[in-house]
């Protein structure tokens with residue numbers, strides 16, 4: 296028997312968590328019950344003007360005894376509306392209890408995971424990564440216009456060719472020109488010479504203000520961009536810029552297993568971050584996160600949002616407070632050590648599968664800190680793509696890559712089964 300070590304594993308979290316703790320279920324239930332009790336009870340308090348109520352009790356039976364044991368479902372039934380942003384200014388007093396839980400979530404993510412200093416960030420639970428990315432572009436567009444008198448055609452949105460299509464939605468909605476930066480085929484790294492050349496060209500054509508979207512785990516590859524390489528080039532050309540990190544996929548993985556990193560708020564170039572709790576965290580759909588340094592989110596204040604107490608500086612408007620509770624429960628159920636252990640399990644499975652692919656001579660891309668394996672389409676028989684539900688980079692017949700995302704349900708047994716079928720097909 297030959298033993299070999301295949302991967303160095305992160306065995307210890309190297310920063311101390313202030314807010315992220317492992318909390319047992321009873322304590323969680325108590326905490327959530329307290330929060331819900333501080334929200335409005337429509338049965339007890341007269342509110343003639345609020346256009347909301349709890350879920351329709353003709354349809355959703357709210358006296359079921361199991362609800363007492365299910366704080367998330369209970370919060371769904373009570374239906375708090377977290378409209379607005381609760382890390383600054385005033386908020387709707389009717390949902391103050393559960394807004395506090397949302398603030399705790401924002402602190403865990405911005406300070407414990409992304410290394411912001413105490414109280415230096417704003418944030419809210421968005422509907423997903425798409426909204427959070429659009430919110431960031433909207434915020435910086437307005438920032439450049441209001442602070443520098445920028446014209447729309449002087450603003451540029453830059454991101455790698457592997458960037459999620461939501462950034463193209465943002466470009467279209469906000470009418471900001473998009474510049475795509477090519478990446479190296481094998482490493483998925485931004486080609487720096489091309490970045491330099493394209494930025495110089497954009498400046499020549501009148502661009503002065505740049506919004507950068509830098510990835511922490513691209514959707515197709517799990518590749519991580521270096522935000523400092525953008526900062527270096529943009530500084531060289533004397534352009535005014537802001538960097539947003541799209542950590543929709545990687546935000547709950549990369550900064551935890553790679554605690555020495557430059558993708559968080561300890562990097563002065565990073566101004567805002569997107570995370571998606573409905574991907575790695577397995578929260579209900581409709582749960583993304585937008586985080587930003589203080590002093591920026593105000594640029595998307597909608598002055599006409601007068602009926603909302605406080606101010607609405609979010610893209611979504613009304614949104615469910617239950618989503619914030621779901622994120623809080625997931626994080627506090629695992630605690631940082633339990634979460635790292637879970638991530639290490641996923642990374643271990645990923646490494647086992649990659650080692651098997653190496654033995655078969657099948658080419659793939661994988662970031663060692665991520666749980667995505669992206670296989671060259673030409674190295675894999677198409678029958679296996681449908682048989683194992685691999686996802687292509689492009690639907691139709693132009694696919695160059697197929698990916699495996701090692702989620703909770705993607706266990707070693709299935710990966711081994713895949714490798715066995717692959718080896719049969721290749722021999």
Ligand SMILES: *Cc1c(COP(=O)(O)O)cnc(C)c1O
Nearest residue numbers: 423424425459513514543544571
């Ligand atoms: C999934 C994803 C998004 C979009 O997120 P939705 O939650 O589907 O809106 C944005 N960026 C990246 C990198 C993603 O993986």
